Amino acid sequence: MKKPFYPLIENPYRDKDIIEGIKILKSKKLTIGPKTDEFQKYFSKKIKTKFSIMVNSGSSANLLAMQCLINPYRKNRLKPGDEVLIPSVCWSTSLWPIIQSGLKPKFVDVDLKSLNIDLNDLKRKISKKTKAILIVHVLGNCVDMNKFMRITKKHKLILIEDTCESLGTKYKNKFLGSFGDFSSFSFYSSHQISSGEGGMICCKSNSDHEIIKSLRAHGWSRGLKSEKKIASANKHLDSRFIFYNSGYNLRPTDITASIGLSQFKDLNKFIKQRSINRLKILTKFKKNKKLSKVLTFINTTRDVKAHWFGIPILLSNEINRNKFLKKIENKGVETRPIISGNFLKQPSIKKYKLNNQAKFKNSDLINNHGFFIGLPTNYITDKKIKKLVSIFEESI
Ligand SMILES: Cc1ncc(COP(=O)(O)O)c(C=O)c1O
Structure with missing residues (x-):
């Protein structure tokens, strides 16, 4: 097929990114490992988020945020039917995790000037049933975050920032993705940086971090800060194989982490x-x-x-x-x-x-x-x- 004159995305990978991936391939340790840890730490430091957990896509990050919100280990967890606001210009997997988690989406129109959520419509849509909002930062732009945060704080809404399209954007010198209780990022090849497939979920509390880490990997206790405590409460089990939560497998590989980190550094x-x-x-x-x-x-x-x-x-x-x-x-x-x-x-x-x-x-x-x-x-x-x-x- 002929290369388009002006493509949506040029090939995003430089030789140096691919070399990082090859180093992992040569190490023959291809699963999640030290590169993923390194990327997570580097990401938190740069974006100024407390915890970052790498996953296999931005969609998985959104799913984990919603699943964390309804998880029985979470204090004040959301209940089936609780409302989550979402702009009607959104991506498929901004929306579906809300429904897949038994919550009720309520759509809000967008503002033509920014393409982002319309703050007046947002105020109209908030009701007693509204417990959270998933905001989508569109193509690298966002709303007036001061005004927006005032609304979410006034109504005590849990904030999930879908930042899959806006890595690197700052509002008043603060990175998008560092405002919310949760934020998601995507490293799919059409976005600001790419690891092929990949994503990051950030959160602010230690307990959400523990829940998300276990949900990411089979509900396993392995690698959690509370791993020992869980083992001592379950002496009848092999301490290496304790399934403490429900779960998925949404882990990245160190191959994608190394490519993503190489891009992120630039x-x-x-x-x-x-x-x-x-x-x-x-x-x-x-x-x-x-x-x-x-x-x-x-x-x-x-x-x-x-x-x-x-x-x-x-x-x-x-x-x-x-x-x-x-x-x-x-x-x-x-x-x-x-x-x-x-x-x-x-x-x-x-x-x-x-x-x-x-x-x-x-x-x-x-x-x-x-x-x-x-x-x-x-x-x-x-x-x-x-x-x-x-x-x-x-x-x-
Ligand atoms: C706003 C938004 N959220 C979530 C996603 C999902 O990200 P991923 O493709 O990494 O699953 C996308 C993907 O394009 C997106 O545009």
Whole structure:
């Protein structure tokens, strides 16, 4: 297949990342091990989160956050039917872990200026049954976190930050993912850094950390701080094989941890190059009179230093989105919906009878008129930007 002229993502792996992976392969110790520990510690130190636990995907991180919230070892655990707020522009596995954990999602519309959750709709949607909120930081941008945190604190909501699309973004010098009780990150190949597949879940309390670690690995007591205590309370069992909790196997391998860590160490470099590229691209687009009438670009929210990984665009009403996207795709510009558009439009929502018919005006608009293109981490030439802009111009 021909390489697209402007792909959503360039191959994210440098030779030095792959060499780290090869070192692990050569050690023949491929399962979870010291590299995973090293990555977790490094991650916590940089992002300033208390605990970081690496998993095999961002989806698994979201699942573990929800499962931790309902776990019988958790004090004040959530009960079946408790409400969790979630923006209607979200990813599939931002949502499903809520349902898979017996909780009730309540959708909130988004704000067209930031593409993130709409704070006014959020205030309207909070009820006595609302116990938690899963916020999605979209494509590297976020809401005014001061205002948002004021709302969550006032209503004593547990906060889960789905930061799968926003690693490296800071609000007032504080990394996204360090605000919530839990936060999830994804290292899938289209995100800010990549380990192939992989993710991280961060949490703030020692007890949540213990629960998540056991859920990640079969419900095992192995490696927990309380391992000895659990063993002495279960003398009838082989102390090496005690299943203290329910569980999954969502562990990463040291191969993915070593590649992820190698990329993570260059996070600042990626942020810098993407910001330079974004500025260059947007400047060229905005200078074009024809395009600036029909394309809306999304500004970074105030006080945010964003690590955008794509360039979201809203088309004006008079442009037929599907026809336009087909034309630019044919000319080598890869596109995709903003996350998955309005998730309430998906057939799985209908099957599980989750739509209460409420209107989500802005999410619909993003669904019907929005898309995004890539934002490379390599140096981008003026010639390439010029061609990108002219492909858009010819296709309008
Ligand atoms: C907002 C959001 N949450 C969660 C995920 C899931 O991450 P992963 O692909 O690592 O499972 C994604 C994936 O693209 C995402 O965009």
